[in-house]
Amino acid sequence: MLQKAGIFRFHTESYMCDFTAKVTLPVICNYMLDAASIHAKERGFGYERMLKDNVTWVLSRLSIEMKEYPAQNQSLIVETWVESVVRLFTQRCFRFIDQNGKVIGYARTIWAVIDINTRRPVDILSRLPDLSNYINLEMECPISKMEKISAVENVEPTIGYTVRYSDIDINKHTNSVKYIEHILNIFGLNFFSEKFICKFEMVYLAEGIFGDKVKLYQNKISDNEFIIDTKRCDESLCRSRIVWQPLFSI
Amino acid sequence: MLQKAGIFRFHTESYMCDFTAKVTLPVICNYMLDAASIHAKERGFGYERMLKDNVTWVLSRLSIEMKEYPAQNQSLIVETWVESVVRLFTQRCFRFIDQNGKVIGYARTIWAVIDINTRRPVDILSRLPDLSNYINLEMECPISKMEKISAVENVEPTIGYTVRYSDIDINKHTNSVKYIEHILNIFGLNFFSEKFICKFEMVYLAEGIFGDKVKLYQNKISDNEFIIDTKRCDESLCRSRIVWQPLFSI
Missing domain, CATH: 3.10.129.10 (Hotdog Thioesterase)
Incomplete structure (x- = not known):
């Protein structure tokens, strides 16, 4: 079994920055979604695998707290893990670490699984029982509940x-x-x-x-x-x- | 002296794709500008160095021809080189190579150097004489002139x-x-x-x-x-x- 948390390294490029020469919030969100997507895929519950069962992931909520934003031409580590699964929703967390090893932010997202035909949410663990193996209770995400x-x-x-x-x-x-x-x-x-x-x-x-x-x-x-x-x-x-x-x- | 042509490897991520699951044209352009920027910087004529002399690069023209666009989660190589410098303009070319080594496109860009105070173009080689060392006559860019x-x-x-x-x-x-x-x-x-x-x-x-x-x-x-x-x-x-x-x- 793979580790519960996934660690993904991104490289900030000039075109990802705004006029203040810092990476923008939308780029940070894209990094998150990309990390989430690969983390899920590697553990058997990615988009492609889900579509075979006629279900897909839908992002329901997103909460990000940043102390600072990276500049261009730097590496940024995005860690992601599943925090909990409760019936219709799962919570996925993120931690952002700059190239000096400093934690610069956290995020929490809430996802539903919907049937692609009815567009209605389904009970997650009944569809994805293996997901519970990846619930990570060791990592903390110090973001207040939304x-x-x-x-x-x-x-x-x-x-x-x-x-x-x-x-x-x-x-x-x-x-x-x-x-x-x-x-x-x-x-x-x-x-x-x-x-x-x-x-x-x-x-x-x-x-x-x-x-x-x-x-x-x-x-x-x-x-x-x-x-x-x-x-x-x-x-x-x-x-x-x-x-x-x-x-x-x- | 560094090689005349620069070779830059990008990784296509899911959020860089449109609904057809291919990387978009704007993303290809961002890769080009990023490669151009690093290529110039490494050879002593990047933006930061230019600003010290009160001049900057301005993109004047852009022409791209693509046979196909990469899908997500692939590597793409962007090669870039200086094709010519004529008084007020320099031509910079690009070649795109997919992860199987297939050439999937070319681009040519034309740049001016302007004085940041007057916003007027300046004679490039009189300001950047070393740029002529990097003119690459060996690589061909088979794009028709605009x-x-x-x-x-x-x-x-x-x-x-x-x-x-x-x-x-x-x-x-x-x-x-x-x-x-x-x-x-x-x-x-x-x-x-x-x-x-x-x-x-x-x-x-x-x-x-x-x-x-x-x-x-x-x-x-x-x-x-x-x-x-x-x-x-x-x-x-x-x-x-x-x-x-x-x-x-x-």
Whole structure:
């Protein structure tokens, strides 16, 4: 049996950085999804294997806390492991380690398994009994459990976009990381030059498809905390909480 | 002295693929720019070294021809070399080799060196005399020279967007690859499922900045050939020619 935790090394390239010369949050999320995908595949519960049983993984929630972001041309280690499996959901955690061995962040994701025909969730361990062998109780993920993110209502939308080719993933739905890219586009460049995103939470509620007209609604909780609701008409596709931390603060 | 040509190995990851499970054209372009950047840096004419002399590289033209695109979880070798330097412009070429050693594409780019204060081009060899040592006459790049791409006028715009955080590169201008991502968004998913882009040409004409309101204008030359003009008001920021090839054709 393989080790419970998987260790994946990524190399940050210049085009993965924003104008502050740091790797962007969407790139960190792509690393996570890539690590998760390979970790699952190597242990017998990857996408391809699942599709043979007419089920697939669906990302339901995502919570990331970063102390800092890597610069370009560095190596970044992403560790990932399964924290728990409870009926319809499994929790997968991540730890990010920079090239000097310093832990720079953690993340927790919650996944469902759905039947690809009915699109309904299934009991995970009855379909994937071997998954329980990989539940890792030894590693800790010190991220607070995600609180509910309320809908944003009675405000004008901030920006809107149409779901197009670049937004679509391999399953022909809106790519879960592309939602994040659009959400960050709400903010002016001064946010990114004066602060960094120390916490990002996302709940995925419905699947977007090609051609969807999407609007983003913002609720400003404080100067450093925002709720963004991504809606197709009145239906939330996903909701996120973004917490900024001023640079050079203690 | 280092070898004239640089050889860079990339690993294609799942998130670099579109819904057809192939690596996208923008990702290929990012690989090229990354390889070019490291190749130049290693030979003493990279961005950081240039900035000390108050000059920087600016991408002026790009032409890519692909026979096929790599799938996910494969290695791709990108070779790059300097083909010529003529006064204000240098030509840099690329060859793409898949993990079985098969050449799957070529590209040629044209770069200027500009003074970062005046934004005017400078004579390249007078600033970078050592660059001539790296001109590689042994490798061939069998891509036809780029023809003029005419402005698209007297038509309604196809789509529009505002330049935001995700579009901005490390120099605070619109990222040259993000332009391509937006251009591909003109096309419906049936293009990508039935055809592939066998030739893509781009000429960069002006620098876009944060907040620009951009519109895309399309001239359909044939079912498989399109000119796309990306404009800020009446000014072209870049113009591209896209040639599609039906899949499974000879």
